[in-house]
Amino acid sequence: MAAGAAPTETIKGSDMRSMHVAIVLLGAALLAGCATHGQSTSVNKSLSQQPDRTLPRRILLAQPDIRVHEISTGEVVEQVDEWSRQASAEAEKSVEAFAQSTNLFELVQPAKLSDAQRGMLEQYSALYALVSGSAELARKSRVAAWRARAADFDYTLGPGMAGIAESAKLDAIVFVVGTDHISSSGRRAAMAVGYTLDVLVFTAMIVGAVMGANVSGYSGGHIGPESKPAFLSAGVVDMHTGELLWYSTEVRGGSDNLRDPAVVKNLVEDLFKTYPGAVKAAHAKK
Amino acid sequence: MDQRVDTSRTLGPDRSYSVELPAGWIKQVIMARELMVSRDGPLLEYILITKTSLKHAFPRTKKAAGDGMLPAELAELEIAEVKSQDQFTEALTVVENEPAEIAGQEGFRVRVRYKNTHGLEIQRVVYGFADKSAFYQLAFEAPMLYYFDTYYPDFQKAVASFQLNAGDKKTADMSSKTVVLFTPERVTGPHAP
């Protein structure tokens, strides 16, 4: 998950007083660890503590935002619009298919909202980026205190969307965000030669964060021609309370990439299998 | 290892000040000079306490905090420093700029607002003052949506509790070869969960 703010300055020793620098360093330190392939799911503790709480019924689907990049041999990253659009469209279809097949919730499209409501939701989408990014950073942190914070999962966007929820008769909003970095053919050739370099993880993370690079796919210790896993996340936010009810991520390496519609579909299905309603239904079937 | 502070009053890295920090927040010392605490992660909110020499008070604009400077002059330099951070802070709005007392010292309180790259409004409040040898800064930053108003009272309590220690003013030992970047601790106290 990309950090919300995108500092653009170069870090110097004399800039230590800079808050942005501090955030970048702290963010880097929180994340300083290997990207783990596989899935992680968090459920808001308010939901965990009330297993019989009614799950949201009418859920607004925020436009899935999946960014697929190509990396050249020289590590220059370019977002490919066409690939990103296709992956986002596939994710949208997959979430809709999940909703219809499970009947766990009814998906509502944003087109039904007014311009003002959409404008406000854009602000909350920006806040979601920071909230989910914080949860992600804390989960993956090497610092035990942050991991404990993430485990005590009570992240929220605040109750500011309650008005929209009331007027549009919505219960929650679901966000699907993802990123992938696919090597160009030249880069894949370089990878075959096996270039690896020892680079300080901190430096890599700091520069990555400063440049606004997506840090979620990094594996620690090696920066250089190396495969970067696909990352997909989904989160459901209660629009009345702002609680991030459920947040799930999946990291897939190997040959899986988000250019492949089947991979996107599969990832979305795997993510939503961990949704509390789906988990309950699965248990009930047993 | 999760190191827990066993009192609710935290000493600054060089022990020249102490402050009550919000219980349950995670504290980290950066480069042996800056004290940062956050509940949910610095992307969402943080309190940052910094002490620098007068000469290096404003590194980006390369200005010093002069001995005898009026609080308004210090505030002016602080605003210039924040504006010089990046393109987005350069366009910030100064919402408030007033005199303030911190630890019995005359200082300033500045409140600024700017937008991040996603268009989310961020607000930052900075208290600052200078004594004969150092410039102190207590800052709080959070998105305007929900987070600022929710946790600003915690920051105000921290500011109200800030004290300079008359005794031990040993500066942080920067000569050691191993620089510990982060010393994470969870703030505990009577109200900690």
Place this chain on the structure above:
Amino acid sequence: MQRNSATRKDSVSRRATCRGGGPGRSTVLAPVALALACSVPAAAASLPPFPDGASLAEVSGDERRVWSQGDEAALTLARGGVIYESAATTAYVQAVIDRLFPEFKGHVQVAILKSAQLNAFALPNGRIYINEGLLARFRNEAQLATVLGHEGTHFTHRHGYQSVESVKDSAAFATFGGMVVPVVPQLMAFSSISGFSRQMETEADVQGFARLKKAGYDVHEAPRVFEHLIAEINAEDIKEPFFFASHPRLTARVENMKKLSAGAPPGGDGTSAVDYANRMLQVRIDNLDMMLSTGRAKSALIMLSDADRLAELPPQAQYHVGEAYRLRGQEGDVKLAEEAYLKAIEAAPEFAPSYRALGVLRLKANHYADAKKYLERYIELAPDAGDRKYVESYLKITRRKTGGQP
């Protein structure tokens, strides 16, 4: 685009040919050998410029991808609150670029950024940005047109796209500890911080100059744009992206412009300083405030020391002169600041900030009666001033010292 596919295949096969060892050879020496063997990157062949706006619809493939990055950058700037919101000023600057590039009207869009930095840049998608700092510096429309002609040429001649492709090729040979670098910041960096290649910058100067001439502007204004700005390179210690990159480069460009304009007949449009000053009055005032609030006192003084420029500003501009001296803080500057504030009070007696500024200086000099007089006048003129609490705290001191009521 076919050419790009061919170039990429060539690059890849060339890299394969140049590879020093077979697969599995992963010693540190291998990349060095590769670099030595293939020290000249596969340069992107020069592309023909866009002939007109209609041709932009054919942009596709890799170039369209780079355009999308430009769209992303434009969205980030728009969302980030950094656009200088003045419809009239923006429309005026847009009209100038439309006059220079009439066949691209509707496709090249200009926006002004809230920044005191002397900078302008073009994104590959036809978005051109110019900082209020640079806009405020020009003396007339012909000078503005010089810079817009240059930036517009970067777009029409596809320099942004070619530079990105060139970096991707050259980075493959030169970067071994490289980090993953998103292209969006690079797009802005190409245009401003380091500039495009020397060849592209020269092309932009020459072709931009041709546009200036064709549009009927006085081309003798072109070198004057640079002459004033040379002094400002050394004025401030703050490192910043600078439109003219580096001093030697700037000097060379001044010479280029002089050569280009040497043979041109005198005359042409856009030389009226008065017309330009009227259009840019608010931009200049806002820019002065921005310069002073970002610590650029020395640059402000360079501008304000020019009597002609000062005359184009409202009478209270002497207050800004005083502020610039005060913030510069060199020996003797306090006296110069006081003199300027007094001039401001004489020229614009209802302009409140001058009284506050003078009152504070007198306070610091322990002239309490004087300080009290000026600070009280400030509060009379600006009872709702945002810094009233500071001033009231100063007045307490003055009243205490002069034996007055607190």
